[in-house]
Amino acid sequence: MKFLDEAKVYIKSGDGGGGSVSFRREKFIEFGGPDGGDGGRGGDVWVEAVNGLNTLIDFRYQQHFKATIGTHGMGRNRTGANGSDVTLKVPVGTQIFEEDQETLICDLTVEGQRYCLAHGGNGGFGNAHFKTSTNQAPDWANPGLPGEEKTIWLHLKLIADAGLVGLPNAGKSTFLASVTRARPKIANYPFTTLHPNLGVATIDEREFILADIPGLIEGAHEGVGIGDRFLGHVERTRVLLHLISAQEEKVGKAYKTVKHELEAYGNELTDKAEIVALSQIDVLDDAELKKKTKELAKACGKTPFQISAVTGKGMTEVLRALRDIIVEANTEEKPAKVPKLRHRDMVVTDEGGDKDEDDDQP
Numbered sequence: 001m002k003f004l005d006e007a008k009v010y011i012k013s014g015d016g017g018g019g020s021v022s023f024r025r026e027k028f029i030e031f032g033g034p035d036g037g038d039g040g041r042g043g044d045v046w047v048e049a050v051n052g053l054n055t056l057i058d059f060r061y062q063q064h065f066k067a068t069i070g071t072h073g074m075g076r077n078r079t080g081a082n083g084s085d086v087t088l089k090v091p092v093g094t095q096i097f098e099e100d101q102e103t104l105i106c107d108l109t110v111e112g113q114r115y116c117l118a119h120g121g122n123g124g125f126g127n128a129h130f131k132t133s134t135n136q137a138p139d140w141a142n143p144g145l146p147g148e149e150k151t152i153w154l155h156l157k158l159i160a161d162a163g164l165v166g167l168p169n170a171g172k173s174t175f176l177a178s179v180t181r182a183r184p185k186i187a188n189y190p191f192t193t194l195h196p197n198l199g200v201a202t203i204d205e206r207e208f209i210l211a212d213i214p215g216l217i218e219g220a221h222e223g224v225g226i227g228d229r230f231l232g233h234v235e236r237t238r239v240l241l242h243l244i245s246a247q248e249e250k251v252g253k254a255y256k257t258v259k260h261e262l263e264a265y266g267n268e269l270t271d272k273a274e275i276v277a278l279s280q281i282d283v284l285d286d287a288e289l290k291k292k293t294k295e296l297a298k299a300c301g302k303t304p305f306q307i308s309a310v311t312g313k314g315m316t317e318v319l320r321a322l323r324d325i326i327v328e329a330n331t332e333e334k335p336a337k338v339p340k341l342r343h344r345d346m347v348v349t350d351e352g353g354d355k356d357e358d359d360d361q362p
Helices: 172-179 229-234 251-265 286-300 315-332
Strands: 006-012 045-050 064-066 086-091 094-097 104-108 113-118 149-156 162-165 197-203 206-212 239-245 273-279 346-348
Touching: 006 086, 006 113, 045 094, 045 104, 064 086, 086 149, 104 113, 113 149, 162 172, 162 229, 172 197, 172 206, 172 239, 172 315, 197 315, 206 315, 239 251, 239 315, 251 286, 273 286, 273 315
Parallel strands: 006 064, 045 086, 162 206, 162 239, 239 273
Antiparallel strands: 006 149, 045 113, 094 104, 094 149, 113 346, 197 206
């Protein structure tokens, strides 16, 4: 399955059905009066966050979503049927933007969360609705209201507990493969990783999700290399694991390069908890390892971990450090409030139970 974190989609809700102009005609009933029914409401367009998806690849092959129109009203006071809704199923962590890609419509961060993107048009009133004491035979009815149509953008930001950052060939994919069951492509050339990868790490019977993104190089915020477009996938993480390869001639400069790109990107990435680790230490002798560790410590202001995914040295200590920060952050975070259903826009299901939506027609 290919990874896709951005998609452009056209949506249209259903038009309302038109009201009916009809009069009762039966034997021995001379003045039956109007009996035209109302039209049905058009279908809505919803978006829902579901489990089991981590890419927007489905929207590469289908970009148009249209709800069905409401059925027209009929005689004998028969109301037309409402149109069927259509639902876009997206991964948890998907953001919906207007066509300008700046106006945020909704951010789906909880499994089962739903949002109404376009309301269906109301059905028109039939002529029976307009009957009064002074006008007992109205011969007109209302047409149905048109539905809403718009173009929207879907942006996916993966939900992960920890993110891996660093220069290309810093050992991020090797680290991910060694502590999870993920199998990212690993090779000895820059930008082997072309899209983010997710994996579930386990330490002391506790699990957390790791996200690996393509490497950053100097000028990434200006589009150099792959750029910083994938940094959005670590915005939701609790902690960043910054890996610096021991094969770098100047490990301090390598650290500052990535740190500068994170600062240029913004979105509070530099405010996140950070763990710094010197990776691939199996290629160094003791003297060189001590020298580079000291250089890196001076650059980042803390003592870095020394790890080797090949030999397993230091891996347990790093995983435990990540786990402790994640557990602490989850403990301090207040429980998310479930949005109240004040209108028909937002619905959050609670443990599989659906909340009923109001279906009043204004």
